[in-house]
Amino acid sequence: xxxxxxxxxxxxxxxxxxxxxxxxxxxxxxxxxxxxxxxxxxxxxxxxxxxxxxxxxxxxxxxxxxxxxxxxxxxxxxxxxxxxxxxxxxxxxxxxxxxxxxxxxxxxxxxxxxxxxxxxxxxxxxxxxxxxxxxxxxxxxxxxxxxxxxxxxxxxxxxxxxxxxxxxxxxxxxxxxxxxxxxxxxxxxxxxxxxx
Amino acid sequence: xxxxxxxxxxxxxxxxxxxxxxxxxxxxxxxxxxxxxxxxxxxxxxxxxxxxxxxxxxxxxxxxxxxxxxxxxxxxxxxxxxxxxxxxxxxxxxxxxxxxxxxxxxxxxxxxxxxxxxxxxxxxxxxxxxxxxxxxxxxxxxxxxxxxxxxxxxxxxxxxxxxxxxxxxxxxxxxxxxxxxxxxxxxxxxxxxxxx
DNA sequence: ATTATAAATGAACGAACATTCATTTATATT
DNA sequence: AATATAAATGAATGTTCGTTCATTTATAAT
Numbered sequence: 001x002x003x004x005x006x007x008x009x010x011x012x013x014x015x016x017x018x019x020x021x022x023x024x025x026x027x028x029x030x031x032x033x034x035x036x037x038x039x040x041x042x043x044x045x046x047x048x049x050x051x052x053x054x055x056x057x058x059x060x061x062x063x064x065x066x067x068x069x070x071x072x073x074x075x076x077x078x079x080x081x082x083x084x085x086x087x088x089x090x091x092x093x094x095x096x097x098x099x100x101x102x103x104x105x106x107x108x109x110x111x112x113x114x115x116x117x118x119x120x121x122x123x124x125x126x127x128x129x130x131x132x133x134x135x136x137x138x139x140x141x142x143x144x145x146x147x148x149x150x151x152x153x154x155x156x157x158x159x160x161x162x163x164x165x166x167x168x169x170x171x172x173x174x175x176x177x178x179x180x181x182x183x184x185x186x187x188x189x190x191x192x193x194x195x196x
Numbered sequence: 197x198x199x200x201x202x203x204x205x206x207x208x209x210x211x212x213x214x215x216x217x218x219x220x221x222x223x224x225x226x227x228x229x230x231x232x233x234x235x236x237x238x239x240x241x242x243x244x245x246x247x248x249x250x251x252x253x254x255x256x257x258x259x260x261x262x263x264x265x266x267x268x269x270x271x272x273x274x275x276x277x278x279x280x281x282x283x284x285x286x287x288x289x290x291x292x293x294x295x296x297x298x299x300x301x302x303x304x305x306x307x308x309x310x311x312x313x314x315x316x317x318x319x320x321x322x323x324x325x326x327x328x329x330x331x332x333x334x335x336x337x338x339x340x341x342x343x344x345x346x347x348x349x350x351x352x353x354x355x356x357x358x359x360x361x362x363x364x365x366x367x368x369x370x371x372x373x374x375x376x377x378x379x380x381x382x383x384x385x386x387x388x389x390x391x392x
Numbered sequence: 393a394t395t396a397t398a399a400a401t402g403a404a405c406g407a408a409c410a411t412t413c414a415t416t417t418a419t420a421t422t
Numbered sequence: 423a424a425t426a427t428a429a430a431t432g433a434a435t436g437t438t439c440g441t442t443c444a445t446t447t448a449t450a451a452t
Binding site for chain 2: 148173
Binding site: 002030031050051 | 411419
């Protein structure tokens with residue numbers, strides 16, 4: 001039997017991400033993807049059941065990539081401040097080296113497919129995130145809070161900064177670049193908020 | 197000459213918002229909108245130049261609605277803590293009474309049309325937001341920060357909480373409801389972070 | 393009452409869409 | 423070398439899309 005050309009699958013993935021970020025989920029078509037990836041439209045259906053399956057599958061993959069990257073050099077025995085810092089740094093590093101992938105998942109986060117993607121994500125990460133927060137609360141390194149409140153304070157600012165950076169500007173300034181300076185400034189404030 | 201039926205325009209707007217939230221920008225078509233709003237597809241083109249113009253125009257309108265609502269009972273002479281509290285409360289109130297509209301603009305914020313919508317927003321709000329922050333910094337009620345860092349800490353957590361509430365759950369919990377308790381808890385932490 | 397004019401319409405347009413099908417191609421197994 | 427099989431394809435399928443057009447309808451102005 002003929003073997004799968006893994007290069008083709010890779011091209012399909014890369015161009016899917018690139019095209020969705022550039023044109024949006026509307027404006028993204030299988031026929032254009034086929035042209036860009038230089039394969040037949042029919043080839044795409046060898047690798048994915050249909051268009052939704054393609055987006056959800058690739059979305060979940062990239063999502064897991066971000067999450068696993070965010071736990072690099074992270075150990076459960078770290079102090080809360082250290083642990084949060086490592087996670088911020090990891091997420092920021094990943095964004096700086098893979099900005100298009102991050103824009104891709106941010107777009108999916110606000111799409112109707114997000115629920116289906118969420119169901120595909122391995123529970124390991126969710127458990128690790130949750131345990132880290134609860135341990136820190138038990139140790140009185142972190143104010144006692146519902147997980148959602150903790151998460152919103154701890155990470156939403158980082159993602160908003162990344163969004164400002166992607167757009168290259170904000171509501172009031174025509175130019176914005178996220179550098180270590182703003183990162184550290186923000187993380188310091190977040191820690192100040194969350195420390196008891 | 198025949199006069200415009202304002203009811204029709206209203207129906208077009210309402211169903212556009214509802215359909216985009218339900219089906220996404222992909223999955224939103226003029227022909228389905230026409231059916232839902234019980235008008236001819238051609239009628240839609242009397243009110244809007246094309247599909248993009250419809251989305252951008254309605255998007256900018258709803259956006260301004262949110263922004264103007266967020267400045268209710270807000271005066272520039274308020275203290276930073278008071279001012280931020282009023283803005284949080286207003287945004288939360290607006291969300292609780294118009295959840296679909298908020299989901300609509302949140303979706304647009306992460307779409308490719310956001311740049312075009314941003315250009316349609318009256319600059320008044322941007323100026324007011326900026327002045328409020330700068331005045332508070334001058335008065336030493338607020339840490340001196342780049343606007344983007346301030347904004348990310350001050351408001352991104354609120355929007356993330358609203359998102360958790362819309363989804364009805366978060367990464368780790370199967371159930372989540374945003375109530376005054378979580379709101380006040382979060383606002384308190386944000387103020388703690390931002391006060392010098 | 394008549395006229396002028398813009399609103400409103402249903403049907404129609406070609407283009408683009410997701411997906412399938414009949415055929416060819418490459419390779420692992422025999 | 424021959425065979426079996428899944429990969430890969432270009433062309434075709436029927437459907438849905440955004441938009442336009444010829445016609446009718448409602449109303450303000452005459």
